[in-house]
Amino acid sequence: QVHVVESGGGxxxxxxxLRLSCAASGRTVAYTDLxxxxxxxxxxxxxxxVANIGWNGLNPDYxxxxxxxxxxxxxxxxxxxxxxxxSLKPEDSAVYYCAVVQFGKxxxxxxxxxxxxxxTQVTVSS
Numbered sequence: 001q002v003h004v005v006e007s008g009g010g011x012x013x014x015x016x017x018l019r020l021s022c023a024a025s026g027r028t029v030a031y032t033d034l035x036x037x038x039x040x041x042x043x044x045x046x047x048x049x050v051a052n053i054g055w056n057g058l059n060p061d062y063x064x065x066x067x068x069x070x071x072x073x074x075x076x077x078x079x080x081x082x083x084x085x086x087s088l089k090p091e092d093s094a095v096y097y098c099a100v101v102q103f104g105k106x107x108x109x110x111x112x113x114x115x116x117x118x119x120t121q122v123t124v125s126s
Contacts, residue, residue: 009120022098031078
């Protein structure tokens with residue numbers, strides 16, 4: 001069992017920045033087993049992929065709409081992932097979810113993720 005907790009959401013003006021954090025924990029969890037990703041869901045829309053990263057922090061993958069504005073990273077301890085979001089737009093407003101694939105590869109497919117956090121609200125005002 002992996003416990004996933006996000007933090008760092010909030011209200012920001014367009015053009016501003018936010019950093020989201022996600023911590024994964026569990027009694028028998030090894031960070032080398034975990035790929036971690038961020039998804040978001042706006043009201044009335046489906047959940048969409050934002051970014052993901054493997055256990056070693058190399059070769060992260062981003063959705064096209066990120067356009068170089070977001071950066072995903074992992075701590076040296078490997079069990080915490082950050083999503084630095086810059087140049088935020090009102091259309092970035094959504095609930096952002098962190099998700100974990102245990103014993104799997106990085107993927108954009110939400111159905112492949114085993115554990116999810118509760119989500120953190122990001123609101124960007126115009």
